[in-house]
Amino acid sequence: MKNSEIHFTVELDNQNVPDKIHWSATDNPNEGINDTRAIAIAVWDHYHRGTLKIDLWTKDMEVFEMKRFYIEIMSGIADTLLTATNDMVMADAIEGVCETLSKKLDEEMKAAK
16 A cells, blocks of 8 residues: 655744744655645544534735635635535535635735725
8 A cells, every 4th residue: 555644843932933834745746845835634524424624824925815725715615525426516616716816816906006
């Protein structure tokens, strides 16, 4: 059986706020350790039938980047949901929210310039 590993290293400042986040994965097509400004991890707790989450971001993560990050996560969830359940109605509803939020973000970014 093949194993695949994903590792995260989080450097914290004096107040335990993430300063740097690095990750590596055995199946990463971009070899070596990579840095990032944010991670969002969710795992299914089948014992308690709920989701466990870890969301971390560095001080360098800009607000517009954070909003785009979560819109893209939601869009990816729509794709995964469709693949896993074939529920087009739910996937389309999530994509619709993503399109609305993306337009709103674009407007916010234009107004900020």
